[in-house]
Amino acid sequence: MTDATPGLDDLPAPVRRLMDGATASLVWTNELGGRTFRLEDGGRTRYLKWQRRAGLTTRQLADVDLVEEARRLGWAGRFLDVPQVLACGSEDDGAWLLTDGIEAENPLAQRWRTDPLLAVPAIARGLRRLHDTLPVARCPFTCRWLDGRLADSPEPERLVVCHGDPCVPNTLLDDHGDAVAHVDLGGLGVADRWADLAIASMSIGWDINFGPGHEELFFQAYGVEPDRERISFYRRLWEG
Template sequence: MRHERVAAGVPAGGITIPNKVLDLAGTDSVEVVWRNELGGLTFRCHGERGARYIKWQPSVGLSPAERADVDLVIEAEKLRWAGQFVAVPRVVDYGEVDGAAWLVTEAIDAIPAVDLRWHGKAEVVVRAIATGLRRFHDALPVHSCPYRGTWVGASELVPEPERLVVCHGDPCVPNTLLNSGGGFSAHVDLSRLGIADRWADLAIATYSISWEVNFGRSYDDLFFSTYGVEPDMTRIQFYRELWDRD
């Protein structure tokens, strides 16, 4: 999913903070930091309880497919399941109210891959994203995963059993966090997590890196060598075309 970084502020860019978010934040400071293409907002809160993030997603006007794509109740379940095996934000609370859903997670002491400090250090970020996805795919157990990936069975490209992994589902650049040294730290935004062809993740992760909003050129060779796989151009092309139609 496409995301837009929003300048910090309360409110910012003409955005009004929903009353429920203010209730959840309590006395904490609140700033909006992300906005997605389906009207969802992410807020960072900071106070005596430390740093937390609150996602807010209205459902009014969304199609069933769009609602499924940003279902924060399901994302909370997936975070709790995945958190048994890999580094993801810890769920604090979640729920639905007045045609919108919300999800509160603890902040991870890490830096988004789109942070300005990584500008001019694309190779560092590419290695971190590839390393993170390899760990994700290796650690999450396919045999006990209760979630089906969005694109399984989407075409004649039915993946062989050895290609099936638990995919992130939205492995775009903003969804990887790095430590201060530039190494992989954690993943966020797991609403699309599920069993699927690993190339559904690999094709989109590399595609996202090349977008102008991120690093503006392909780093496929570095990514795939770091991940430890030879490029499968047929599947790369298929999943990128599917993403563009999604």
């Protein structure tokens, strides 16, 4: 680690110690000031998230609670491939989460982004596997982004354990283009599966991902007919 790495200047000492001996690179900055670093050390890859607290509302803090994300990763990891938690902590300034890397890449890697006919169905099948595998009756979590926002929601079509943030980069593909793991599970919890399906299909159509024209392919691969009422409801909530 060197201080020349972007995003290091204001990190607290416990976070910087987790980086010791590793080559750190900033790979993501969220809109609430959170940062994700890739740490490379002797052929091993880890990821370190840091989320500051200053200036955030109670709702925003709940949306980016890394301690809660660690709890969800620990639970989901009993049933699916997700990042293994190596360290997690918090102090007054913020919180951090260190996880092991997974040998796979997100669908926005160049070879998959230019092949939506392969990548989009893989994302859909990966989400279907998550919904079919995680046991609803044993899940202790609710889907965090929906907490307190379902007063006027349609009756659930099928309750599942939702990913909670099923945007394109949060599914990982192996060398064959198959979905093998999920990341960024801080919002994971029980909800109608359309809470995930509405957002995943919307994300696929964003210009920064695959662009318009792939929704039908997504729903075909997942194995469901689009429910326009529920899709519209959950997208309005997401964007509200």
